[in-house]
Amino acid sequence: MRKRKGAGRPTIADVAEKAGVSTITVSRALRDPSKVSDHLRRKINNAVRKLNYVPHSHASALASTRSNIVGVIVPSLTNNVFADTLRAIYDELDQGPFQVQLGNSRYVAKDEERLVRTFLGQGPSAMIIAGTDQTDATRELLQNAECPVVQIMEVGDDPIDMMVGFSHFEGGKAAGTHLMQKGYKRIGFLGARMDPRSHRRLEGFKDALRIGGRYDPDLIMTTTVSSSVSLGAELIGQLRARRSDLDAVFCNNDDLALGALFGCQKAGISVPDDMGIIGFNDLEMMAASHPSLTSIRTDRYAIGKRAVEMIKAELDGEVPEQKILDLGFELQQRESTSRQK
Amino acid sequence: MRKRKGAGRPTIADVAEKAGVSTITVSRALRDPSKVSDHLRRKINNAVRKLNYVPHSHASALASTRSNIVGVIVPSLTNNVFADTLRAIYDELDQGPFQVQLGNSRYVAKDEERLVRTFLGQGPSAMIIAGTDQTDATRELLQNAECPVVQIMEVGDDPIDMMVGFSHFEGGKAAGTHLMQKGYKRIGFLGARMDPRSHRRLEGFKDALRIGGRYDPDLIMTTTVSSSVSLGAELIGQLRARRSDLDAVFCNNDDLALGALFGCQKAGISVPDDMGIIGFNDLEMMAASHPSLTSIRTDRYAIGKRAVEMIKAELDGEVPEQKILDLGFELQQRESTSRQK
DNA sequence: TTGTACGCGTTATCAA
DNA sequence: TTGATAACGCGTACAA
Secondary structure, eight states: OOOOOOSSOOHHHHHHHHHSSSSHHHHHHHHGGGGSSSHHHHHHHHHHHHTOOOOOHHHHHHHHOOOSSEEEESOOOHHHHHHHHHHHHHHTTTTTTEEEEEEEEEHHHHHHHHHHHHHHHHSSSSSEEEOOOHHHHHHHHHHHHSSOOOEEEOOOOOOEEEEEEEEEHHHHHHHHHHHHHHHSEEEEEEEEEHHHHHHHHHHHHHHHHHHHTTGGGGGEEOOSSSOOHHHHHHHHHHHHHTTOOOOOEESSHHHHHHHHHHHHHTOOTTTTTTTEEEEEEEOHHHHHHSSSSSEEEOHHHHHHHHHHHHHHHTTOOOOOOOEEEEEEOEEOOOOOOOOOO | OOOOOTTSSSHHHHHHHTTSSOOOOOOOHHGGGGOHHHHHHHHHHHHHHHHTOOOOHHHHHHHOOOSSSEEEEOSSSSHHHHHHHHHHHHHHHHHTTTTTEEEOOOTHHHHHOOOOOOOHHHHHHHEEESSSSOOHHHHHHHHHHSOOEEEEEESSSOSSSSEEEEEEHHHHHHHHHHHHHHTTTTTTEEESSSSSSHHHHHHHHHHHHHHHOOGGGGEEOOOSSSOOHHHHHHHHHHHHHHHTTTOEESSSSSHHHHHHHHHHHHHOOOOOTTTTEEEEEOOOOHSSSSSOEEEEEEEEHHHHHHHHHHHHHHHHTTOOOSSSEEOOOEEEOOHHHHHHH
């Protein structure tokens, strides 16, 4: 007699025996209660409670070739922008039977591809992935995946499946337009990391300035170094050293904007009178600073929430109203661009 | 004949056939190459490559009652403090065969317990959990779990298994001592969230002030509201309204400290001359602000890194040098507490 | 609505 | 060092 011991915990067979039914009835009662009569369902639920039965997700995944995992891939764990979205995803998914599997691609396309491969290997219920700049191989993997796929944080023309986000090009354009409207003339751009979304913000910014006749490539200062507050102070210092007539900057993100503010304060430059500053994302601190900082507000929590809602709808067989959801953005004007003309 | 289709991808049996060996030999070659002869190992590795075989983690977990999952439970996804540690955990774990399973307890002990239950149900290779304040039930679950368990972010007397972190009590004490040394007399405390670690920082702070003869409970201002920069400005305003003679504050964390700085600037109070400010954690922005902000530096990345190293060592059967690892902290003095006496 | 029989892909057990 | 066989716990297919 060769018995293996297993994990020792109750199985669906134990529940079935206690409830006096077959295992498949228990299985059905747990996954879709409507398929089992009230009478048996009650008995089964009682047995589950008494035995403290917990479904064995690996066995379930193996038998059904479908796991309850939702794979989520983001390029950064420390960027606040993704933190809010992740929080929303966890908040939404924790209700149901799903498990989040989180991957960090570190802004490296090949790492992203590897993660997608690994996650798809688990037969996920759905995939959520940041951005629209996947490699061809990654796109193909996801297209062939038999599960809903949502690209988040931005929108574009060519979704793998679904998309929730906003247009970074339009966001950058709005920032540029705003600075011109406030009367600033020599308007610069500070950019860190310069991932594809940053590039699109820059393109939108350029577009606005060209239209306004104020585009000057000499005022654009970017680096691939990752973003930080200190870097904002550094970059604005460098740009001013190059062009002392600079009178406003659009910062790639809020960390840089805060750093630029500190840099100006150290150099004795008055914000907003001698220098206008606008950031991107509108993190909580932007409203609290002194002077308060203008920014482009994006609803990152909503992006995560809606992404999960779209997934749930598709899994429930609902026909989606739209595959692409543009949540837009909103310019929050504050003191840093409100100069007395 | 009733064939089910499976996931369609190559299985260990396909590899075995191609290599001309049995399945179990392939299994062994993959898990512990030293158990298989060079000759067969080479053939197997070739077959794996040719078929593009990827092990099926659910099947493995089912058969072995042990998954490659490392469960990680933190109380917040948006708090930068945990973001750095998480990044380290992902960096370390991405190398090996492990998968991170991340849970967000939202600072709710019951949610934490539920997550622990769920994760343990997956037969994890290890568990990492923030803090030392688990419920009795959670402790018992983890104690009975047949895997390494590391409590992170703080150290204490009574580890479930292992611990990596530092003493929040001592950190708070160092902050209080520093403010007294700099000559501040009426020293307050600003605290948000007030989770157990915040409480221990406060206790350390009180201890220092009592020793220095400067303890005044009237100068302690706390709230259970979650921390933010805006809140820092608000709290220091409230505390000053109550006690206009306040001349320094120890802020529970850096967000509050930055907010307190902004609050002072708005009210026309000079930092550090009329108000000393010290934060906790030393986020990157603290060195960049104007004036720069003193803080207690903690090495959050190292905490994650060391936690994973301890896990790997224990899984490799090594005898740990120590079950409790205190990584300490370091006071970073900056302008916000450097007044001209 | 309920049940029977079997397979999902892997590893533990025992034997050689 | 290698292999045959039987689990691991559950869901699918088919039948009643």
